Amino acid sequence: xxxxxxxxxxxxxxxxxxxxxxxxxxxxxxxxxxxxxxxxxxxxxxxxxxxxxxxxxxxxxxxxxxxxxxxxxxxxxxxxxxxxxxxxxxxxxxxxxxxxxxxxxxxxxxxxxxxxxxxxxxxxxxxxxxxxxxxxxxxxxxxxxxxxxxxxxxxxxxxxxxxxxxxxxxxxxxxxxxxxxxxxxxxxxxxxxxxxxxxxxxxxxxxxxxxxxxxxxxxxxxxxxxxxxxxxxxxxxxxxxxxxxxxxxxxxxxxxxxxxxxxxxxxxxxxxxxxxxxxxxxxxxxxxxxxxxxxxxxxxxxxxxxxxxxxxxxxxxxxxxxxxxxxxxxxxxxxxxxxxxxxxxxxxxxxxxxxxxxxxxxxxxxxxxxxxxxxxxxxxxxxxxxxxx
Numbered sequence: 001x002x003x004x005x006x007x008x009x010x011x012x013x014x015x016x017x018x019x020x021x022x023x024x025x026x027x028x029x030x031x032x033x034x035x036x037x038x039x040x041x042x043x044x045x046x047x048x049x050x051x052x053x054x055x056x057x058x059x060x061x062x063x064x065x066x067x068x069x070x071x072x073x074x075x076x077x078x079x080x081x082x083x084x085x086x087x088x089x090x091x092x093x094x095x096x097x098x099x100x101x102x103x104x105x106x107x108x109x110x111x112x113x114x115x116x117x118x119x120x121x122x123x124x125x126x127x128x129x130x131x132x133x134x135x136x137x138x139x140x141x142x143x144x145x146x147x148x149x150x151x152x153x154x155x156x157x158x159x160x161x162x163x164x165x166x167x168x169x170x171x172x173x174x175x176x177x178x179x180x181x182x183x184x185x186x187x188x189x190x191x192x193x194x195x196x197x198x199x200x201x202x203x204x205x206x207x208x209x210x211x212x213x214x215x216x217x218x219x220x221x222x223x224x225x226x227x228x229x230x231x232x233x234x235x236x237x238x239x240x241x242x243x244x245x246x247x248x249x250x251x252x253x254x255x256x257x258x259x260x261x262x263x264x265x266x267x268x269x270x271x272x273x274x275x276x277x278x279x280x281x282x283x284x285x286x287x288x289x290x291x292x293x294x295x296x297x298x299x300x301x302x303x304x305x306x307x308x309x310x311x312x313x314x315x316x317x318x319x320x321x322x323x324x325x326x327x328x329x330x331x332x333x334x335x336x337x338x339x340x341x342x343x344x345x346x347x348x349x350x351x352x353x354x355x356x357x358x359x360x361x362x363x364x365x366x367x368x369x370x371x372x373x374x375x376x377x378x379x380x381x382x383x384x385x386x387x388x389x
Contacts, residue, residue, distance in 0.1 A: 001323040004369045008207075009154055009184065009302055009360030010327055014254070015209035021257035022211075025250055032247050033238065042249050046070070049256025053216055056263035057201065058192030066224060066240025069217045070252050074183035074204030075106030077217040080243065081179045081200040082110040082148055084229035086119060089145045089177065093118035096143040098136070098169075100160065102126045102345040103150055107181055111148075124149075127347050129158025129294030136165060140172045147178050151185030151196075155342040155358055157277075157302030158294035159189065166197035177228045183207055183215075187262040188273070188299050199223040205251065209362070210258035214251035217242075269363040273300035276361045276370060283374040287381060292346060292356070301361045304343070306352040307377075310384050315357060318380040324373055327358045 005013065014022075025045055030038030032046050050070070054063040071077045082097075089095065099111055101123040111121045122139040125132040131149075147169045149162050166178040179200035185191065186203040193201050201218040205211060219229060219242075235244030262269065277300055281291055284305060292304040307315055312328030319326060343353040359373065 004322075004324045004372050006359050006361065006365065006369065006373060007325045007327045008362040008365075009358060011206045011212060012209045012362050013364065014211065015258050015261055017257040017261035018210050018254040022250055022254050025253045028249065032249060033236065042247075045249055045253045046247055049252045049259075052256035052260040053203075054218075056187065056259040057203075057218060058194070059218075064240060065238075066242055067219055067221065069219065069239045069242045070247060070255075071215045071217060071243055072213055072248070073215045074181065074202050074207070075104075075215075077202035077204070077215045078104070078106040078148075078179075078181050079110050080217050080232055081202060081229070082107065082114070082146070083232045084242075085146050085177045085179070085200070086114055087232070088228055088230040090119065094120065094143070095145045096120045096122060096139075096141065097146045097148065098122045098124065098139050098144060099148045100124050100126050100131065100150065100345075102153055102155075102342040103148075104154055104181055104183070107148060107150065108341070126153075126158070126160065126345050128296075129153065129156055129160075129298075129346060130296045131160055131165065133164075137168065140169060140176075142173070144169070144172065144176055147176060148181070149179075150181040150183075151191070152182075152188065152299040152302070153294075153342055153346075154184045154302070155340055155356075156292055156294055156304045156346050157184075157299045158346070159185070159297040159299055161297070162198065163196040170197055175226065177223060184299060184302070187259070187266065188270070188301050190266065190270075193218055193220060199228060205255035205258065208258050208262050210255040211251050214248050214255045216255070265363070270300055272363050273361050276365055276367065277301065277303055279367050280359060280361075280370045280373070283370060284377070287374070287378055289377075289381070290352060292343065292348060292352075294346075303359050305357050305359070306348065306355045307357065307381060308355070309351075310355055310381065312354065312356055314384060315355075315377075315380060318384065319373075319376055322372070322376045324376055326373070327360075328356060 030042040032043040169176045181202045183204045199220045205214040231242045290306045
């Protein structure tokens, strides 16, 4: 049975460029911190990859380790950004952080921990996938030291206008630190950190066809100069002192290759993703289901839908029997058995949230994949509705 993979918001298959780079680097086993030739060969691979990832973010020339910090994943990059800023800026506690009510758990759980530690966290509503700008303007005050907002919602595909939010924050106080979780926006939207006024940007390798186990945090020169962030993982002082621990050399070099490949092909990948999503929504509109369509800007690779009276888990298993892979929401919290905060914040009912599916594309997908999904959904909706009656 052919597998049709439509869960690229959860993870992506390795691209050929990443596979080739891994094959080349597999024998380079030295520790990048060692001064001997084996170590320096590994160091060169890491720094070459750092330049490739930096270039994919629109940065030119050499980039210091403290400006692009390799981590184990996007969630670690988020935690470094949030805790690192909180501990650097507001050790006395009581400062204000602004975020949204629909962030990825890597951000939301960090916010909950800081609340327990005495920080004030304001969550801006995102109904329909758009920020409540009046609530945001009211939340900005003299005690605000950090604004952290995702670029693209991982469940609905809604694009939040982080540039507008960060511009407003900097107008209030240029020293407010601005952070975006760009894990779902990286190489799915065109942006540079400078253009969106971001001091900190979190990205992940396995969402762009690199292996799992590697991510990165961009830190702006201004944030470094102001000492806006401190390390949260201590030890040998790797990554410019901001992320101790021996670097994942193979993961990093594959990340660099995937970043270079993805950035070079944005001009073909983005239109293809948009075509697939548009085609899918046209086909799906003929079925008895609800599409959760953001009212504003959207990323091209994610769509969300709810089925009538059929729980997400039930339909996921039914589709799996046809070799079709989709998810019920964020794969990072699938086993939590809780209603999706993102969909509730979006405006979906509890019933719709319990019956929601996320379909997410990569450039490897085709319209034939969409046709197979729609056909399988149609068959299973009819079958399962009869059973539940």
